[in-house]
Each structure stands twice: as structure tokens, then as C-alpha cells.
Amino acid sequence: MNHWIILPIVLPAVLAPFIIMVLRHHLDLQRIFSIAGTLALVAVTLGLMGSALGGDIQVYELGDWPAPFGIVLVLDRLSAMMIVLTALLGLAVLLHAIGSGWDKRGWHFHALFQFQLMGIMGAFLTGDAFNLFVFFEVLLIASYGLMIHGGGAVRLQAGVQYVGYNLLGSTMFLFALGILYNVTGTLNMADLAVRVADFPAQDTALLRIGAILLLLVFAIKAAVLPLHFWLPASYANAPAPVAALFAIMTKVGAYAILRMYTLVFGPDVAASAGLVTPWLMPAAVLTLAVGMIGILGSRQLARMVAFAAIGSMGTLLIAISMFTPEATTAALYYIIHSTFATALLFLIVDLVTERRGDQLKVNMPMPQSGLIACLFFAGAIAMAGMPPLSGFVGKLLVMNASWDSPLVLLIWATILVTSFIAIVGLARAGSILFWKPFDATLTLEAPEPSKPAILSFVACFALLAMLIALTVFAGPVLDYVGATSEQLFATQDYIDAVLNRDIP
């Protein structure tokens, strides 16, 4: 019996209570165990990705109950990619949080961090719609804890909005699942796919309502306009390493959309025809526009990056909402890029904010200004989608894939114009942060020399290295995501694997 699949969930799920029980008064031990656990996650997830490379879909039946009656975990190329992404990002963020000392500014950082990883891993691995809800709850409550870590009035207020808005989403998730269970009688995704495919054509209204509510739940997580309002304030006020980790949280929404709306409510399914693309595509275009405009319009650095995160979700969702294999390939590539780029920028925000505050106004020069400026320059290039980093490749892929879309003109124009806005905004911010402090007429005092937190810089450069690797090895990565998207659209394989049908 191969138990590896469940390890990315069980490992943090055991580590976190252990930290709470035994290590809660020993920060150094917490750090050691947390890093060790996350390193193990990286190793395990990489191993799992290796086993998913060949295209086998592996199913793990919890409690030994066969699908659709029990809960299953499913490992295919997509989920493997997402858990590897989570583990790598988690490691970098953890290093930064330790290096910057964020983890000692409140209680239970490491326990919450591990629970957070567990929730994300579970959401990517599960093959059951209700179980997905459970993991959404785990990651929501853990993220709330992480978000308000360290306290402070503004952060707590933003936290209330965050959790409030997302509870609205959770409630709707329950509504959606209730409706879907009521009309199909099942919760297993593969089984749902089978039943929705033969759904009687004369009675689709309830199913359609359920399908659209579910999509809206995921759209909230993915910060699609106009359901993105929870994001700017919460990301901007969260501890920056936490905001960096949240780069993967929006991707959970994107992942869920990809999964459910290729497998269950795919583009060829009659019962749910016309529910997704007609509104999701324009909404994604708007998301991109509002996000990039926000970059130019922000007065604080963290808020600017939060809007950048929204913008990059917009680009990603444009690709997702086309639901063609080519566009999905682009989307999958862009998921990786957007996760690392957003996280990198948030970590840089932390470096800057700790030294000079969050306001985008001229302030005295900061220690290690040159090094941070290099990082910011690279991060901004990635985020704006300029060459030579992966954002450019991603942008080209998305534009290329939209060639056959009826909205191609709108998509191209939006992508190009918003890139321009982003360039102007990021150049302005960089000039204020890294150039103006040296203005001869302002005579700002030189910074106090300080010892840099090595681990924080290691984390930043590690993320940058990921972006560079993603660019240099774009060919092999595209091969992988191409195969992934092929597997996503070959839904029968997934169904056969989960429902244990003999493959003819």
C-alpha cells in the first residue's frame, strides 16, 4: 500500500499539534521542527511529482472505503504540481519569517503555519467536493490566525473583514454543495462528473444554480472582480511573509475552478453549458485592469503589491476561463510564475518596510539598499511581465492562447495596456524607494549600518532563483504543464481511476 499521497497532509497535521503540545514555549525548537517538517514536505512532494510524471492517476481511498462512498485523495499531474509549488513556497516563506523574526511577534506562528500548509495540501489532493470544503475551512481559519499574527488595530480590523468575507464564501460553499448533493446524490468529484454528464436535460435549473454558486465560491478565493474586495486590505496588512504565503491561496481558488470546471462541469457538458466563460472571461479582464490600476494608485508599498497580486490573478483567470487545452497550459505555467513572483515581491516589501516603513514617500536611505533594489528590480520585472523573467513567457503564452477567443482584441489590449500601467507604477515606486533617498538636495542622513537578516535574503534569492529556473527551463516546464492540461481534459481517465473501473 502506497501511503505517500497522504503524507503531505498528515505530516503537518501531526507536526502542528506536536508543536502546540510540547514545544509551545520553545521558539528555537519550533523553528527546527518547522523547517525540518517543511523540508520533508518538499522531498515528499517532489517524490510524488516524480511518480505522477508518467501520467498515472493514483487514488488513495481513506478508511478503505471505495469511491464514491468514502473520501479519496487523487494524485495526478496537476495536484502534484500544486503541492510541490506549495512546499517550495512554504519553505522560502518559513525561512524569511524566521530570519525576519516575524515568528516571535505573537503566539503559535509555526503551528498555524503547519496547519496552513496542511489545509492547502489537502485542498489540492482531495477528490471529494465536501472534503474540499473542509480543507477550505482549515486553510481559512489558519490563514486568519496567520494574518492577524502580531496584532495591532489596523491588522485586526483588516482581519475581521477578511474572515467575514470568506465566511460568506464558506456559507455559499455549503449552499452549493447542498444543492449539488440534492440533485446528484453524490459528493465525489469523479462520481459527480459521471452523474452530471448524464443529467436529464429537462431539469437542469437546480444543478446550474449549484454549479454557479460553487464557481462563485472559488472566484472569491481567486479574487475575481467584483469578489476580490477582501484581498487588498488583508494582504496589505498581513505580516508580509504571511502575505507571501497567501500567494498560493488565491491559486487554490484557481485550481478548484480548473479542476471542477474541466472534470465535472467541463466545456462539453450540456447541463452546465454557457455558465462559466461568458462572465468569467470579462470578469478576469476587469480583474487584471483593476489590479494593475491599483499598482499605480497605491500609497503604500504592501497595498501596491496586493493589487499586483490581483492583477496577476486576472491574467491567470483570462487563461483559465477559455477552457481550451492550449490556454490551460498557459494558465498552469502562469500559476507557477504568479505564485513565486507575488511571494517574492511580498518578501521584498517586508525587507523594505522593516527598514523604512510602508508609505510610498521619500524617506531616508535604508541599509542594504543596493541589494534590496536589485531584488525589487527583478521582482518588478517579473510582475510586470517584462523579459527576461517568466512573466514575459507567461504573458506571451496567454496572448497566444487567446488568438481564437472572440474577445481576443479586448484581451490583448488589456494585457498590453495594463502592462504599461504596471511598468509606470513600479518604476515610480522603485524610484521613490531606491533613488530619491540619495537626492543631493534632500540631504537625508545616511542609514545606520545594521546586520542584515541573512535568512530573509536567502529566501528572497531562492524565490528569484525559482523564477529564473522557470524561465530557463521553460521548455521542460511547458512540456509538463502541457501534459497536465492534456490529462485535465481527458476526464475519462480520472473517472476510471477514481471509480476503480477497469480500463478497457
Place this chain on the structure above:
Amino acid sequence: MSLFLIAALPFLGALLPGLLIRAGRDACAIVTGSVTLLALIGLGVNAPAVLRGEIVTARIDWIPGLGLNANFFLDGLGLLFAGMILGIGLLVIIYARYYLSRNDAMGRFYTFLLLFQGAMVGIVLSDNVLMLLVFWELTSLSSFLLIGYWNHLPEGRQGARMALAVTGAGGLALIGGMLMLGNIVGSYDLSVILESKDVIQSSPLYLPALILILLGCFTKSAQFPFHFWLPHAMAAPTPVSAYLHSATMVKAGLFLMARMWPVLSGTEAWFYIVATTGLITMVVGAVIALFKDDLKGLLAFSTVSHLGLITMLLGFGTPIAAVAAVFHIINHATFKAALFMTAGIIDHGAHTRDIKRLGGLRTLMPVTFVIATVASLSMAGIPPLNGFLSKEMMLEEAAHTVWAGSHWLLPVLACLGALFSAAYSFRYISHVFLGPKREDYPATPHDPGIGMWIAPGLLVVLAILIGLFPKTIVGTLVAIASGSVIGGDLPYYSLKLWHGVNPALIMSGIAVAGGLVLLWLHGSLDKLWNALPRPEAKRIFDIVISGLTTLARFFTERTHNGSFARYAAIFFVFVFGLGYYAYQSGTMVAADRTMLDASPVAIAGWVCLIVSTLCVVTFHRNRLLALVLIGVTGLIVSMSFNYLSAPDLALTQISVEAVTIILLLLALNLMPKETPVELRSGRKLRDAVLSIGGGLGVGALIYAMMMRDLVQPSISEFHIANSYSGGGGTNVVNVILVDFRGFDTFGEIIVLGIAAIVIYALTESILSTGIRGQLLNRKPDFPIAGDAHPMMMVVATRVMMPIALMVAAYIFFRGHNLPGGGFIAGLIAAIALIMQYMASGFSWASARQRFPYHGIIGAGVLVAALTGMGAWLNEMPFLTSAFSYVYLPGLHKFELATAALFDLGVFLAVFGAVLLALESLSRYAWQPDDATEHAMDINPARDTAVVEEGK
């Protein structure tokens, strides 16, 4: 040397100067120069093959899925440009070594310069348009760094941002154009695209693609109306200006037009867009240049003008004009780079670049004077210098090109451009070097060391040699470069000084004579020019950008104003809208179930529910009352679960209700009695409409679901059938919770545990601030009862505690077969303890609490997880249950199941979580001084009595 290496060398080498600056400025410069020299040698190795007419290629697949491959090729045009970039680059590196002062970070400078050089070489060697785009944008980025190199100067910062905005925007347009081109042709490889003239020109996308590509070229090459960024880029150190803004970056646009010439030119659109833009740019640039007082400003606009000239030649679309364009590219690079360097030398020596403060430098800076004069005369088009040759060719072409039916428009304007060009060139000589020596130079002007003048010196020697022996020096280069622009047979032309008296010579004569006249009239013209109102591009650009920023800020802050009520309202409207769309686009058959009769109990419950919710709405400002009413609602919901035959749900719901109400009461203790008035009536109406709409919508949805049978059989049938045989329990709800879907429960207890530790962490962080003091000193809305621990309550709760715990144990053990289970038991046990906290006080209760709640939560999750992992020993998946029946003497047969162990984990986690949350919330109001030793306030005077006794 492989083309990869040539393109990669500057990038790889860019790391070196940044590091080697620690070894000294000379080491730094020598290394930088060596990198460039090495690349130049590499190019030279490939040159013979190219000169023979071969095309050197190097290909490697990078992203085949996108068609973005690292394909390079070297043809005549590439060789010409790469040679210029590397050759002039080398000279600029030498020049910069002596130009930069000790205060300038030379390592950084050379790093940026090499990055830029690599990007430029990349552009001219790319055989893939996407690859070309990569390098194209890299030049924008690296020039941004170079222009902003002196970041302590506002002009540098603004110039850099302006250049990035304009060329970056052009680059984005180019992306669009190139993608279109690739989609027309079906390949992004230049060698394929260049073969597909007919396909491209007959495509309906030809015009949009052309416009987008030209936007890229025009912005990069500073063509009107995008010319304004170039003069502001002059804030860069002079070596940068000499390199980027004369010889290389601005020529990238020309290069691309030349590169695409075989497939894009020859149409009317091409002619009118390109030639007209070039013509306007040439004239406008030349006119403005004449009135610039800043040496570099003059040169910048002269560059704009010359770039316009070359653009116009390319726009003509005739082979012979293309040859002239190529030739002028070479000539312009030689004299303009030299001129910029002399401007830098003058600035260095005299500490000013203002022409009005200069003059008479002839004797003070003789070497510079010679170099600058030769270069200027070449720019003016005076024989026998190289500028004359290509200008003749241009005028010749202009003389017989018809523009919109007019035979005279082009020649006249071209002649006018040449005339102004001659005038500002003469001005550069006469106003700077000629005239009387002055006494008021900011510093004593002097010639620099050889290190600074050797580079421009070499360039002017080249300018003279090309002028005298054009065929020998550059004949082959022009031929093969033009050959690759034209992409076919070369037209007849001859590079020589004397072509006899032809229209071009006459126009040239007019230009030179006119130039002299203009120079003579310059004083009065200058006054007139300064009196004229004219648009200041920088101001307009600043206004546009700051307007955009303000607009973006206004929009963003208006839409994201932080009002949760508004966000939620948008959410509801959007959800209803889409939900309704989904409904009306679907189909629905009539309901097939019949309504049941309403029993009196159900009606009573329904009325209670309605009344209590209406009361909540009415009295919501009174917090305590609202909480009580919410409690009523919760109880009725629990009862209706029971009524609808779901005892497990009812039990859970009732316990959850009890616990939440208690926790909320604790919170209310710290809050004012009433909520503030928050809503205006308009908002109230909006919210009322939304809530009623939402309620009706959800009601309709539930009605629709309950009125129809399942379309497909439910999986719950399997659960009911297998509950006893497979799960060992007769209570299917519990078996689902701990077995069929135990993994969900595992997740949910973790959610509870997280919630509790979050509450704890939150409390800790809040209590460590000043809030604690405020809470302790607050003035309560109500007078405090005075009897904190009523005796009756204390006694009652202590008596009830063992009973309540017994009930919890009972509920726990019967759970697998009858309503109950770990979750409910945990809540009941928690309530048993909460009662003690309430009745006997926080101090009393926590003094008797021996196991930390953190530990209990952790233990609960761990027990559940370890139970699940136990199945691994049995080679079964996580959470696989096992059970067997045990017979002990004197007892009934009973069941031992791993599910019970899992349920124990659930119990512990729930119990610990509820109590940790409670304990945390209690601490807000806990006043250490107030804590009485005794839980029961039998005799409040007791403590004082003891104290007095002790006295």
C-alpha cells in the same frame, strides 16, 4: 566563435565589473573592455563568412511550445550593427574610464553598460522575433538603469522613467505586432517570416501588425511625436549618451525597420507612415536643435533629426534609398558618438555645457577643437567627410520622390532639414570654439589626457577615411548590409565624392549656404524662438503621468474604501444576479412531491422562528436582547432537527448553541449595552432589499429541492447498508462521522483546534497592549451586581459537575450505535467545566485546572491522527477502522473499535478547544486584584477579618 557566446559574453561579463571594482578602477575598466573586445573578436572570426555572403546561424530550442527559440543568425545587417555596437562600445568603455569621477560607482556603471551591450547584440543577432522582443525590452530596462545612474539628480530619475515609459510602451505595442506577424506566418523565426512577403501583405492583419511594429520602432528611435524622451535621457553620464543615444539603442528601431523592410515595405501604408514620420522628425528635430543651448541638448535633437532622415529613407521603400539609409547609419554613428564625447570633454574641462557661457575654446582646447570641428562638418554634410556622401544620396532620393502627388514637397522639406542641420553643426563649432576667449568660464578649460580624446579621435579619423575612400573602407560592408535589408539584388549605386552637378549637389549647396545665413542670424532668431509659445513635451508628459496616477488613485481608493457593508452588498447582488441567470437559463419540471400537512407543533415552531427573527431585526441594537433572541432561533433550529428525525444533529446543535451563547455573553460583558447607530436610511433600505431578496431566493431554492425526488440514487444508501457490517455501528450518522467520512471530521476538529489557538494568540497580543488597562478601568453600562459568585449557583454547579461529566461519558460511549459521539460529549464535558468558571470564578477554576488546554487540543488531534496512522501497520489506508467484539465474564458482549479511539481524539480536541477559547475570553475581564480566595461570597468581610486578625 558561436553566436550564442557572442550574445552571452556581455551578460556573463556583466558580473565582473561589479566585483572587480574592489581591485581598482583600472582593473574594472580593463576587464570590461576585455569582455567587449573578446566579443568583437568573436564577431570578427565570423565576419569573413558573412562577407562571402553566407549566413552564420546558431539554433537551440528554448520554448518550442511557444515558438520562442534561442535562434541566432548573422547576416550583413547583423554584422554591421553588431560591429558598431561592440566597436563603439569598446571606445565608450575607454572614454568612460576617464570620464567618471572617483565619486561615481564605476563597477555599477560598467555592469549596466555590459547588460545593455548584451541586449543590443541580442537584438541584432536574433533569428526569432520573440527572442528579439526579449532583448528589445532588455534594452529598455538596462537603459532605464543607465539613464538613472546618477540617482541623486532629479533629471536623471525623471529622464529614466520617461524613457522607460515611452520605449516600454513601444515595446508592448511591438509584442502585439510580432505576435500578429507570427500568427499570420505561422512561425516566429525571422528567416521564415522574411520569406513570406506575399502572405503578410495580403493578410487583413497586415495593417494592424504594421502599425504596432512601427510604434515600437518609432518610440525606440525617438521619432516624432515620441521624440521627447531622448533629450531628457541626456541626464545620463555622457558616455551613456554617446553610446545609447547616438550609436546603438536609438538605432534599434532603425534596425528593426531595416530588418523587416523586405516583408513590410513597398506598400502605400508603409510609405506614408514611415517616410512622413521620418520627414517630420528630421525637420522638427533640426529646427529645435538649432535653438538648444545645452551642448547635449543640441546633439540630442540633432540625433532625432538624423534618425528621422534614416527613417525617411527606409520609408521610401526603394532599394537605393535603403542603401543610403544603411550608409548613413554608419556615418551617423561615427560622427555623432565623437561629438557626444567632445561635449563630455568640454563639460569636464569647463564645467558647463551651456553654449551661451562658452566660446573661444579654440586655443584653450585645441585637440578637442579639431575633433569637434571635423565631426561637426561631417554632420553638416561638408565634403570630403562621410556625412556629405550619405546626405547627397538622401537628397538625391528625396529629389525624385513623389509625396501624395506633389513633386516638390519632399525635396523642399528635405533641403530645409539639411539646411537647419548645417546651421546647428556650424553653431556647435562657432559658438563653442570660435570667437573671443572669455574670462568667466566656471572652470579653466583645458584639453584632457589622451584617454579621453583617443576614442573620439579614432572616430573622426574614420569619418575622414570613409569620406575619402568610401569604397575601400566600407564598400563591402554597405553592400552586404544593404543586401540583407533589400533581400534581393543590389541596385546600381556608387560610393564616391563627386557625382557631377546634380540636383543633390545643388540642394546641398543651398543647405550649406542657408546654414551659414541662419548662423549669422542666430542671435535675433533665438530671441524670436524664445518668445514663441511652444509645447513643452516634458510638462505634457508629466501632466499625463501624474494625471494617470491621480486617476488611478482616485479610482482605486473610491472603489476600495474599506466599507465591508458595501463589499458585502456587491457580493450579494453579484451572487443573486448570476444565480438567477443560471436558473433562468436552465430547465425545470414541475415538482413531483406532494406537500405534507403542517402539524401544530411545526406551525408553533415556525411562528416562534419568525417572531424571534423579526424581533432580532427590531431590537438588534440592544446587544443582550439580540443574543437571547438569537438563542431562541438556535433552539428552534435544534428542535426542528429533532422533529425531522435527526437526533444527532439536534444534540450537536443544542450543545453548540449553549457553548456559543456562553462565549458571546463573555464578549458582551466587555461591550456597551447598545450598538451605535451606523446606517443611514438609504443604506438601510438597500440592506433590507438585499436581505429580503436573499431570504426569498434561498427559501425558493430549498422549496424547490424539497419538493422533488432525487434524480439519481444517493450514495447514502450505501452508508446505511454498510454501517453495521462495515463500520461496526448502528448509528449511521456516527459511523459516517468517524468512519466513512472520518477524514472530514479529522479536518473539522483541526479547524476547531486552530480556532481556539487563534483566539488564544489574539488574546495574548491584545492584552499585551494598552487595551487591557482600558478594559479594567472601563465604566460598565450597568451597575455590577456585587455578588460575583452567588452561593446557590456555586453549589448547584458543583453538584451538577459529576452528573454532567457522567452524561458526557454516556453520550460518548453510546455514540457508535445510538445518537451521541465524541463531538457532542466533548461539548457537554466542556459545558460542565464552563459552569464552574461561571459560578466560582476564573481564579478558582483555573487554579484547579491541571492539564493545559493547549495540550488537550494537541493530544486530541494527535490521538485522532495516530489512530488513523495505526491502519498503516495493518497495510491499510489512513483511518481504516477495525473492530471486534469482546466477551468478558459478567458483562454483556461489547465492541472494541478503533473508531472509538478516533472519537476520543474528537472528544479531546473539542473539549480543549472550547475551554481554551473560554479561558482566553475570560482573561479580558479578569482582574487579578479582585480575585477572591474563596469561590463563595458567604461573608465578604471574611478576608478583612483575617487581615485584621493578622495585625
